[in-house]
Amino acid sequence: MILGFNAGSRTLQQAEHLLHTVAQALGLPGDAIGCTHFVPADAAGGDPHVACSLAVPQSAAESVAESVAASVAASGSESVAGVPADVSWVLGEHRAGPLADGAALAAAEHEARRGGRVVAYPGRDLLTGTVRVGELLGRSAIERVVVLASPDPPGDDVLVATADHVRPVWRDGLMTLQAMPAAGGRIAPAEVPNPTPCCADHA
Template sequence: MIAGFDAGSRTVPEAEHLLHTVVRELGLPGDTIGCTHFVPAGAAGDEPHVACSLAVPDSVTPAALSAALSAALSAALPAGWSAEGAALAVAEHEARRGGRVVTFPGRDRLTGVLRVGELRDASAIDRVLLLASPGPPPDDVLVVTNDHVRPVWRDGLMTLLTMPAAGGRITPAEVPNPTPCCADHA
């Protein structure tokens, strides 16, 4: 079952924190597949924000799920949560057509520098793509993970988007600590 929840998180780190909190409240392993989803303005009656989805095993009862979500969401959004944003997150996750995958099997093994083939073999990532390239990189190309790997669902596959890095290597396109827009002149 895919559970969706939306506390109106304004930032990706906020949503990731919420996702990790729900995983912890449910007592699930850290490699349970959990995603964040961008919710556009108006889709949930408010400003653009980030919702979450989580693949929940059948052993988790609806009552346990409700209690975990209530505990996690009460601190995040005292007024309640958005059903529309949660529904969008579930639909994207179920169809594997959208969402940043934050927690997934093998995530903890993707540290340092790995070859593309090793990265796929060590995790649930199905494919690696190089931005602005007609095809995937060869299996022996080195990936500098920066200890921050966030694949996305694309075409039904868990896909890591990468970009060129120094020395003929590649690195995930999403960087761990991006510079906020206007940081140098605000």
Template sequence: MTRYALTVDAGIRDLRAADHLLHTLAAELALPEGAFGCTHLVRGDRPRVALSFTLPSEPLLSTVRERLAAAGYDSTPGVPDAAGRAVVYPGVSALTGTVTIADVLTRSAIDRVAVLGGPGDPAPGTRLVTWDHVRPQWQYDGTLLLTAMPAVGDTLVPFEVPAPTPCCADH
């Protein structure tokens, strides 16, 4: 399926703020279920987090571009890189509480789950405690990969936690 994409660079410097803006814009734009909203780390002289929207049709892309411009956001065609971090994606609303790996793969756009430091993929019946915060990463081969890590009770949790402790927080 052909996809259409655009990038918004709002000068945001942290992922939590970028996630919040992405959710806000997705709701205001009333994006359809097949849309993706991703964050991209932009390095260089001015490090920041850019947002991208990937949509299923050119007319929808044009509508989103116009609505973003009306809200004061500049957009550019395409995505900053192929390895965006998916925040809004098909099936994300089904990934709440505790679900099985089979649920993750059948109910969402996630193609694969890998366990950090683990051999092979987890069994379909393995439980994933989502923390209601599931952020898979696009791989350069086009696969949407969720990285998980082992947790208590033979469960897994997403590698990215919803409220990370800043480095050196206790100093």
């Protein structure tokens, strides 16, 4: 079950903060898979922004569905403790809030594994410092590493300088870390820490 939610976040940092806030408020486990998704400007003139999605474990699905249904019934009031009142929701057939279309886009991309920048995932906290590609794949939910502009995947012994900031993306149905060459024959995640806060750069 994929939960989509949207507060019109203008930066990735804002969206990541919202993602962690919602996961905590709903009592989801720390390794729940959560993503950010670029939402383009719409025909009605809505500004581009970043929405979020969370994979809800089966064990928590009923309580999360009840919380979202309560939000729908409350017509936008703060019904989930700790979550801002202006969050729009989509979970299955439940929809609430003026930004629900963006929330639905996020949920659909995550469910199909065709789009989304993965912020939270199993093993994320283990990817610190410098690790080998094989260790990165073995310790986390990341399924593939690709090096930009290279036709060949890196070998398991290639070192990855993580800078403690590893944000894979959904690509071809796989959680994929996009990397770039780094000094000393190493590679590094293509997304650097604290990127320029402009969501339009992350379409």
